Amino acid sequence: MPAKLTMPTLGGLANPKFRYVDRDHTNIADTFKRARRALARAQQEAQSAQQTLELEPEGATVVTLPQRAGRRSA
Structure with missing residues (x-):
């Protein structure tokens, strides 16, 4: 099987936008x-992308459910 030639990507040092800054000029x-x-x-x-969730909107009516027989409330 012949060897496959692999060329480097344009990341890192091969990227034309990469600028080397020596330690004397690095802040x-x-x-x-x-x-x-x-x-x-x-x-x-x-945070701005998340939507707010109202759990109890204004004017909401809260209704309690009847308890089952044989169960006690905590």
Whole structure:
């Protein structure tokens, strides 16, 4: 069986948008700020996407069900 030639994907270092920044020009504080902003944005989008559920809407009538024979309430 002949060997299959596998080419690298455009991820990582082969990506044309990748920019190398050496350690003298890297600001870890800015990196963490950017990560925190992205996390906060994702959480805000996730929370705004969820719908609220009203368990007891205004003006709802609550009806108690009759108990079965032989059962006691706790």
